Amino acid sequence: MxxxxxxxxxxxxxxxxxxxxxxxxxxxxxxxxxxxxxxxxxxxxxxxxxxxxxxxxxxxxxxxxxxxxxxxxxxxxxxxxxxxxxxxxxxxxxxxxxxxxxxxxxxxxxxxxxxxxxxxxxxxxxxxxxxxxxxAELATVNARLTQAQFEEVSSAISDIIGSAVQKYRDQQGDDVRPYLIRLDMFPIDSRALGATDGEVE
Structure with a gap:
């Protein structure tokens, strides 16, 4: 149960x-x-x-x-x-x-x-x-998004992670081990690096 x-x-x-x-x-x-x-x-x-x-x-x-x-x-x-x-x-x-x-x-x-x-x-x-x-999968990427685009991408990633957690949560077996799934997605301020708006490549 x-x-x-x-x-x-x-x-x-x-x-x-x-x-x-x-x-x-x-x-x-x-x-x-x-x-x-x-x-x-x-x-x-x-x-x-x-x-x-x-x-x-x-x-x-x-x-x-x-x-x-x-x-x-x-x-x-x-x-x-x-x-x-x-x-x-x-x-x-x-x-x-x-x-x-x-x-x-x-x-x-x-x-x-x-x-x-x-x-x-x-x-x-x-x-x-x-x-x-x-x-393992270790990846870092940069993207330029509007608020609406951020919400779209964030929702899609959350759906994928949530589906995997529900599917495999109670899985047992000799080759099963706990995995930590991390999502870091946040805006970065180019002004903190001394650049002006629009200067980020």
Whole structure:
């Protein structure tokens, strides 16, 4: 039976509950690798079990994670992140200085971790003696778009990614491994480079 999927926009309380570097890391691990215990997280993060237990309870208090029903014991509880998308920066969260500060902590830590994962992958690939590197797609392109064109391209890419996630989400097998799919698409300001409008090649 498929688990329920809930798409959620974080309110101010949940956002502030997540706005701690270690909580963001725990949340990320649960998102990418599935259910964990305080002990397994402590080992992965180099933290004490007491510390990971504390932060798991804080995340659970804001319904960001939940205990896995029917798994574990009273002493060894398993935790998971509910399935579905999570929107961090919302109009509500950006209305107040505290909301903007919490959004910045969560976004900065999330993308710092993503960048570190990418750098570790590149480093491991370059150091590997394997004849064929692991399957990956790393590409950066530049485009000149209107707002309407940006929305069209963004929607098309999101549809492709969403379709793939739904199709392969529960796939199991010896050759199946977690993949991180990233989309970075944002305007760049040529004036930041000392050029005037229209001078970008």
């Amino acid at each position: 498929a688990r329920e999927e809930v798409n959620r926009s974080l309110d101010a309380g949940a956002l502030k509950g997540l706005a701690h570097p270690l909580r963001v890391r725990i949340y990320d691990i649960l998102s990418q690798y599935g259910a964990q215990t305080a002990s397994s997280l402590a080992e992965l993060l180099g933290e004490s079990t007491g510390s990971t237990s504390y932060h798991l309870r804080a995340l659970a208090a804001h319904d960001l994670i939940r205990e896995v029903a029917g798994r574990g014991t009273g002493r060894e509880r398993w935790w998971e992140r509910p399935r579905g998308s999570v929107t961090i920066s919302t109009p509500e969260s950006m209305r107040t200085p505290s909301g903007r500060a919490a959004s910045q902590i969560v976004l900065t830590e999330t993308y710092r971790q993503r960048h570190e994962q990418l750098m570790r992958f590149i480093d491991a690939t370059m150091r590997s003696r394997a004849d064929e590197p692991p399957a």
